[in-house]
Amino acid sequence: MSDQETAAAVAAAATAARSASDAIANAGDDQVDAALRGMARLLSESAEPVLAANAEDQRAARDGGMGGGLLDRLRLDPDRLRGMAEQLTALAGIQSEPTRRWLRDLDGGLALHEWRRPVGVIGANFEARPNVVVDIASQLVKSHNAGVLRTGSAALGSAVALLDRVVAPALAEAGIDPAAIQLVRRPGRESAEALVRLPELVPLVILRGSGDSTRHLARQAALSGVRTLAHADGGGVLYLHAAADRAMAADLVERGLDRLGVCNRLNLLLIDTARWDELAPAMVDLLGGREPKVAASLPPHPHPLGYEWALDDGNEATVTIAPVDGPAAAARVANEETSGLAAAIVTDDPAAAAEFLGRYAGTGGFWNATTRLLDGFKLLALPETGINIDRVPGPRGPVTYRDLCLRQYVVLPAGRDLPVPGRG
Incomplete structure (x- = not known):
């Protein structure tokens, strides 16, 4: 597939997520939590096909010479699926962050409020770790954001199984458009490059992976006007x-x-x-x-x-x-x-x-x-999208759904407030 075809495929996924972003932004918190509980249940009910897809990914990776540490990241097993399900259930049980709060009264009978709004569509590029598909998808859903996920080629079969058999069906069961969470199904680094070059569709991309490749993508994103939360290095x-x-x-x-x-x-x-x-x-x-x-x-x-x-x-x-x-x-x-x-x-x-x-x-x-x-x-009893180590203001440390929002200042007549559309 040419670079142009890959870029078109990524843009199509981002467009689909954008089309579903209003629906998930206005979904009720009860719908969101039902979707998370549905994902936990489907991890158990779909364990056999998910593990089969993962076994095939592992076989191909071993044949390709992948080492032990990376193979460990790639591997799923019944215990890891149970751990993923437990995290989803725990996340569903956490009360959602308030979307509105009063800050102070102003002169002239006015009051200042802070509103939290979803970003819209958030991209995520991460290494060949299938569990991250569910980790990041759950954080996006909990924060009422749509998303476009892209993983390393070695984990693509596992990622497809998790999205198609766990994430999308759970969203649909909860009455949320399953198109809200998209997966880039094209292998190769070109798809990652394409994901960080869509500022109008995907203004924020979470980057996780090896240092050099993640830093390269962060630079490409900056040149395109896309903001990133990058997790490039550890130790x-x-x-x-x-x-x-x-x-x-x-x-x-x-x-x-x-x-x-x-x-x-x-x-x-x-x-x-x-x-x-x-x-x-x-x-x-x-x-x-x-x-x-x-x-x-x-x-x-x-x-x-x-x-x-x-x-x-x-x-x-x-x-x-x-x-x-x-x-x-x-x-x-x-x-x-x-x-x-x-x-x-x-x-x-x-x-x-x-x-x-x-x-x-x-x-x-x-x-x-x-x-x-x-x-x-x-630390926080919450799944994370990654760990941000930037030395500038902004979310730092484990990034969770609580960080995936935009702050908005709204001035209203004192003593008055407005309902949150669709949020229960």
Whole structure:
């Protein structure tokens, strides 16, 4: 298929979503929650065809040489489907955000109100992780937005099964136009490029994936006048302070590596120089004794300290280990050498924790806890569209349905308000 044909297919999906955007914007909150509960039910009822499609995606990926970490992202199984269904059910049970609120009275018998409005159509481009199809679709539906989803080619069969057998039927059952959530069904990076070049149809695109490709798409979007919420880089930092409890440190290292192909896993292990001779060999032994084994990259390092191993297909099972001289130095390394996703300190000294977290400017800071907690559902009990690490005002950290809105200031006669069309 030519680039022009791919662009036309993406534009057709965006046009269909735009046509359905008013319907979902004005759907009742009860309809939206019914659709989410329907998705949860259909994940169970359609498990067999969904898992069959995913098995075929996995087979093709293995034949194509995909490594273990990326295969783990691609894989669905009954437990993961149950987890997805539980998140949908939990989301359906959360009261929707108020769309109107009074701010203050103004002179002349007037009052200022803040209204929250849907964006309209939101695009999403994400790596070959089928569960993200449901995560993002549910966030768009909960926020009354239409959307256009595009995933990596390796997960396309799974994505089609999830949209056609779970998302679309649940919307239709709830009386919401199923065209509101579209899936780009054309493989290849050209479809991602096309998605970020439609400012009139898709003014905002959520970008998730490997750093270089996501940054490239963000630049293309900016040139086209499309705004993005980009999740390009990750990598959790764990700093073992001089007053760290050794057993706790070992436990948090283990918990930070329960999955190797995710952005918030342990990537850089910093050890205070006061305990380097004791803890560095112990952590190397711990990593090597795990199953699967994890390699320790020790100094001198041939790569930047913040190099993200989760994106290095074939070398995902690696952690960088480096010495630092105290909490301030550890925070500086985390700020300057890593993406700024998340950093944790292990210590029994509150003053050291205060110094480290006071100086660390990243998205999530943790004391005696794993950076794996930087996740929408684990932190906020909500699925996420991604984790935004931008260092500018706007939604930061796990982005959920609460962030997918436009703020509008409305001035009305004092004591008067207007109904919200269609919202129950």
